[in-house]
Amino acid sequence: MRTVGLISLGCSKNLADSEVMAGYLLRAGYTLAPSPDRADVILVNTCAFIDVAREEAAENILAACAHKAAGRCRAVIVTGCMPQRYRERLAEAFSEVDAFLGVDQLDALPGVLDALARRRRRGKGPLPTTIAPGLPTRVFDKPIPALRLSGPVYAYVKIAEGCNHACAFCAIPQFRGHLRSRPADALVAEAEALLETGARELNLVAQDVTAYGKDRRDGSSLAALLRRLDAFGGEYWVRFLYGFHNHVTDELLEVMAGARHVVPYFDLPIQHSEPEILRAMRRADTIAAIATFPARLRAAVPGATLRTTCMVGFPGETEAHFQALLDYVEAVRFDHLGVFAFSPEEGTAAAELPGLPERQVAERRRATLMEAQARIAHAIDRGRVGQVGRALIEDYDGRDGAFARLPHQAPQVDGRTRIAHVPDEVRPGDFVDVRVTGRRGYDLTAKLV
Secondary structure, eight states: EEEEEEEEEESHHHHHHHHHHHHHHTTTTEEEOOOOOOSSSSEEEEEOOSHHHHHHHHHHHHHHHHHHTTTTOEEEEEEEHHHHHHTTHHHOOOOTTTEEOOOOOOGGGHHHHHHHHHHHHTTTTOOOOOOOOSSOOOOOOSSOOOOOOOOEEEEEEEEEEEOOOTTOOOOOHHOOSSEEOOHHHHHHHHHHHHTTOOOEEEEEEESSSGTTTTTTTSSOOOOHHHHHHSSSSSOEEEEEEOOOOOHHHHHHHHHHHHOSSBOOOEOOOOOSHHHHHHTTOOOOGHHHHHHHHHHHHHHHTTTTTTEEEEEETTTOOOOHHHHHHHHHHOOOOOSSEEEEEEEOOOGGGGGSSSSSOOHHHHHHHHHHHHHHHHHHHHHHHHHHTOEEEEEEEEEEETTEEEEEOOTOOOOTTTTOOOESSSTTTTTTTTTEEEEEEEEETTEEEEOOO
């Protein structure tokens, strides 16, 4: 039982946790299988944020248990948000699973597997289920040399765990705990190791990246961390994903405006624009910032990319509230925008609020807002035609050219740039100058300069 097949579900923060567990496994002498069906042990790292994520987790757990029943693997381990959030309920639902580990037990995995192997050799039956204990309080540094499961070109660096916000619709603090920021020295060491092993883009992730350091007493902040990450030699990008606009300080803007490697990219979900809805969402502290942050950021960091997400169909949202949100989005002209229809989550304050719009109303509002954003994005991309920019090569195919990303395109979420007629010597991880020639769906087309 020395080969582990890893299935990582959910967001980039979960992938960073999977990399931590993989690092501990490798350090303990285990091997990572190229695919789960070639593993002695299948590990499923789960997400429990919304219904769709939980359904995906259940499907993968059942598939892993089917592999075990068919004799294709010897054990199934489930980790992450699902065990942390549901504890005993999950153990009852999936009795074939050998162990459940919460988000505070990432480093326990090798010991659990060793114990499971000893029990199997002695014929004493399955390992007793390990249930995630209480609210998480730990934060993990990635074992060095740092492993990348995101591929050869870019990496996710988890700079903090947990969240101190109390948004009415979100259960994350209930199973991820309060904010715990990693030490800056550990983050700098991880970043340096990733760059040394070929990564050319570092994406900083957390439940709220802009809150980094607020729980520490050593002066840590996102601005200070970016200064240190900007100081390495060579060519690379640094960007941060998912923050709060009311936490964007003047110092942070100053750092981003003057940095050589920090991409001028702001991923700041607003959820809504209307004060009444934001108060119901328990995001009243963002009201003032939402009104001013687009102009403030664009003035301080010329050429800044703005990405946001919105939630429609929240309890109490009227047609007037939605129309005001639509007007706001059309006035601001975000470069990238995602829209979600509200879904009640058990254990959250919003689940009990009155005035929930009908589902078809919420879906209609979502479609209307997405159509408006599609028109905005198309116009913005038309304006990019003819512009020259620095692009990071992600995939290369000599026959079909290459896929790359420009600074305004974050991995996985913003589309890519297709470059035709790329020389054979160009490889993933290279930076090239390109001229934008057009648009294909949400991707751009370009040629080398």
